[in-house]
Amino acid sequence: MSASACNSPYCNQGWGELLSHLSPYGYANFGIAFGLGFSVVGAAWGIWLTGSSLVGAAVKAPRIRSKNLISVIFCEATAIYGVIMAIILANKIKKPETEGSYLPDNWDYNGMYFAGYGMFSAGLSVGLTNIASGVSVGIAGSSCAIADAQDASLFVKILIVEIFASALGIFGIIVGIIESNACTFPIAAMDN
C-alpha cells in the first residue's frame, strides 16, 4: 500500500507500520491458533476422505475393517503434531512480572520480538504442512481401502505411500521445534 494520505498522528502509515506494531504476544498466540487449527483441519479432511471409502468398501469385504483403520490413525497423527506444537508454544508464553501498564526501558525488547515472530512462524509451519499431509494421507488411504477390498496383498504396498505422505507432517513439526527452541518471552527487566 502506498504511504497513507492521512497525516494526523492518529492514523497509521500503512501495512508495514501495522504489522510491526502488533504485539509479539499477539503473534505468538496466533501462531498457536494457526498451528492447532490448520493441523486439525488437515486431519479431519483426511479422515473424511479415507473413512467414507473405508465404510463403503467394507460392505462387500468386511475383512478390511480393522487393518484399514491404520489409515485413519495416520491422519490422526497429524492432529497430534499440532497439539504437541501448541503445548510446547503455549508453555513458552510467560506473563511479564512488571507492575504498571508500560514495560520498563531496560526490557529485553529484542528477545520479546524474536520470540513472537518465531512462535508465529513455528505454528504456521506446523499447521500448513499438516493440511497437506492430512489430505494426502486421506486420498492414499481411500485408495488403499478400495484396493485392499479387491486384493489383500496390495495393502502393505499402498501403506508405504501413506507413510511417505505422513512424513510431510513430521517435517513441519521438526522445523517448528527447532525454530521455537530459542524463543522465550522475558518476564523481568534485564539487570544491566
Place this chain on the structure above:
Amino acid sequence: MSTPTGTHGGMAIFNIHHGFVEALVRGMRSSFLADADYHHITQCENLEDVKLNLTETDYSDALADMTSISPSDLQKVANEKLVTEFKYLRTQAVEPLSTFLDFITYEYMIENIMLLLKGALSGRNINELLASCHPLGMFKDSTMRSIPTFEPNSKGFADLYQTVLVDTPVGPYFAMFLQESSNAMGGEVRNVIEEVEIEIIKSSLIKYWLEDFAQYAEKLGGETAVMMGDILKARADTNAINITLNSFGTPLNEPAMRSSDRKRLYPAVGHLYPMGTSMLSDVSSEEELGRVLELFPQYASIWNIHAAGTDKSIDDAFYERDVQALELAFEGQMHYGVFYAYVKLKEQEIRNLVWITECILQAQKDEINKFVPVFSHHAPWRGAKAR
C-alpha cells in the same frame, strides 16, 4: 455443507459426497464371475450343475429361492440382483451423482415404452408385457398400464405424449422427436406414426438420450468427462454402424431416404461424427460401408472381423471393444464412470450366463466359448502373460 451442484470435484473433495457410494460400487467389482468360475460353468453337463457352481459365487443368495433353472429364469434373477444393487447405489447418491444414475435408467425407460407400444400393436397381453419390461426403467404401475391403451396412430401418439410421457423424465426426448418429425414433414404432426416404424422411433430416442448424456458428462468435467466421453462415443459409433448395417435391404436404404431419414438417426457424438456420419449417410451396400470404415483404425479392425465371415459376429466384436473401454473405468478413482461401467459390465455378464446356459440346454458345446468374459486375465488386451 450443502450438496454441490455442477462438478463433483477432483481428488481432494470427491470423497466428501461420493466416497461411500464409489467405494460400494468398487466393492461390487469383486462380485463378477472370475475365469475359474466361467471355466467350471462351461464344463457343466446340465443346468443343475450350473446352479451348483453358481452358488459358490456372488449369485448364491439370488439363486437360493429358485427351484427350476432355465436360461430365462436365470436372466430374470440376475437382472433383479443387478437392479437391487443399482437401487441401493441410487438411494445413497446425492447430486450430481443422482442425476448421473438417473441418466443410466433413461435408456431402459425408452426401451420399456417402445416395448409396450410394440406389444400393443401386436395385441399381446398387458401383464405379459409388463413382466418383460426391464425393472430399471419402470414408472408407476398406472402409467405403465396406460401406455398400450393409446391408439397406434399419429393422433394417439401425440395424445400419449401430452398426457403420459410429458411427465416422465424421458418426455423431452419424445418432444424433440415429435418436433423433428413434424419439421421434416413440413409441419404435419398427424402423419408421424403412419410412416415411421417403432424401431426407427427407438433409434431416434436413443440418439437424443446419448447426446443429452454426453452433454451432461461434459458439463461435469474432470475425469468423468474424459471417461464417459470415450465410452459414450464408442456407444454412439456402435449405434451408427448398426443402423447403417441393418438398413440394407429395408426401405431406409433407398437413396431418397438415406440422407433425410437415415442420416437423422446418427447421433451427434462419437468419433464418427461429423465426417464419418456424413460419409455413412451415402453408403448403400456393405462394400461401401467397409470402405468408409477403413478410414477409422479402430473400426477397420472390427469391420474386418465381420467381413472375414468367421464365427465371430460384428456384435461380438463390438461387445469386446466395449468391455475393454468399460474395464478402463475401474482403473481410475474419483469419477462417475465406474457406475455406468458397472451396470454395463454386469449386463455383459448376464448375457454371458444366458449364452452359456442356452448352449448347455441345446447341447451345442462347440459354441459355448463365444462369450466375452469381464475382468478376465486372459483378455487379449491384457498381454500374453496370465497371472
